Amino acid sequence: MKKFLIGLLAATTLATTAQAQAQPQGPAAAAPAAPTCAQRHDGDPAMWVARDDDTTIYLFGTFHLLDGCIDWFNDEVREAFDRSNELVMEIVLPDNPAEIQQAMMPLVTRYAVDPQGRKLSDRLSPDQYRALNAALASVGAPAGAFDNFEPWFVNMTLASVMAQRLGMTGEHGAEAVLKRAAAGRNMTIGAVETIEGQIQMFDGLSDEAQLAMLRETLDDMDEMQQVLPRMTAVWRTGDEAGLDRMMNEGLSGNADLRRALLGARNEAWAEWIDERMDRPGVVFMAVGAGHLSGSDSVQSFLARRDIRTERVPNQTPNR
Numbered sequence: 001m002k003k004f005l006i007g008l009l010a011a012t013t014l015a016t017t018a019q020a021q022a023q024p025q026g027p028a029a030a031a032p033a034a035p036t037c038a039q040r041h042d043g044d045p046a047m048w049v050a051r052d053d054d055t056t057i058y059l060f061g062t063f064h065l066l067d068g069c070i071d072w073f074n075d076e077v078r079e080a081f082d083r084s085n086e087l088v089m090e091i092v093l094p095d096n097p098a099e100i101q102q103a104m105m106p107l108v109t110r111y112a113v114d115p116q117g118r119k120l121s122d123r124l125s126p127d128q129y130r131a132l133n134a135a136l137a138s139v140g141a142p143a144g145a146f147d148n149f150e151p152w153f154v155n156m157t158l159a160s161v162m163a164q165r166l167g168m169t170g171e172h173g174a175e176a177v178l179k180r181a182a183a184g185r186n187m188t189i190g191a192v193e194t195i196e197g198q199i200q201m202f203d204g205l206s207d208e209a210q211l212a213m214l215r216e217t218l219d220d221m222d223e224m225q226q227v228l229p230r231m232t233a234v235w236r237t238g239d240e241a242g243l244d245r246m247m248n249e250g251l252s253g254n255a256d257l258r259r260a261l262l263g264a265r266n267e268a269w270a271e272w273i274d275e276r277m278d279r280p281g282v283v284f285m286a287v288g289a290g291h292l293s294g295s296d297s298v299q300s301f302l303a304r305r306d307i308r309t310e311r312v313p314n315q316t317p318n319r
Contacts, residue, residue, distance in 0.1 A: 035068035043072030061289030270301035
């Protein structure tokens with residue numbers, strides 16, 4: 001399960017909610033503050049399209065947490081978005097972080113607190129527990145604040161903390177950018193999943209798998225910080241094969257986890273697309289880039305339903 005969190009950040013939106021949980025409550029800004037970028041990069045993330053006589057569905061692979069220094073919402077992506085009258089994402093989050101906190105609070109109580117009352121301080125090595133508290137201290141959490149939570153939730157929080165250290169936030173993430181643009185055009189905005197559904201997916205993992213992932217994350221914190229920029233570079237250049245290699249590395253050795261995180265969801269989304277193709281319109285579907293690569297991608301499940309997808313060519317060279 002090496003680099004599991006890298007796969008996680010490309011495959012689920014929940015890391016953005018973990019960041020919102022850590023923010024102080026207050027009025028939501030209309031848009032995020034402009035980032036300070038040492039260098040700006042042109043982006044050409046991968047996108048596919050499925051068509052029939054009266055329906056077009058674009059499949060755009062997102063990265064949920066970004067630093068705002070990649071110019072990706074342009075060229076073929078912008079053109080496809082501007083042609084669309086409906087935006088569909090994994091889940092739809094409130095704009096205000098305080099509202100996200102309010103929505104998450106009962107779900108955290110229901111799913112994230114260890115039902116057996118076990119403490120992470122008793123389940124991790126002393127070094128791992130110190131690494132955990134040091135990482136969480138960077139977002140103002142006192143030592144032991146996460147002691148009673150299940151490993152999956154702590155792992156999710158660490159993913160957001162590591163991304164935030166690199167300036168990567170949900171405010172600059174692809175979904176937030178697309179949602180603001182859609183609201184400005186009064187587009188229909190929908191989702192194929194719910195926050196609770198994504199939480200149930202992780203909560204349903206075995207206790208042994210959750211704890212193993214958390215231990216590995218804590219042992220490899222420094223490496224994770226180095227890999228995240230490499231993964232965003234793979235994303236921005238539309239390197240589908242490179243993304244698949246990183247996802248395979250992140251989820252290798254755990255077929256059940258890959259099925260839960262990717263395969264089962266991709267199959268369900270392919271069914272949703274199949275049904276949506278029966279109604280006319282142009283849909284811009286934006287989901288984690290990890291769902292659009294590999295043998296169990298959304299496109300693979302669509303092919304089994306005899307729905308053909310084509311890669312949308314880039315208008316500008318990657319750089």
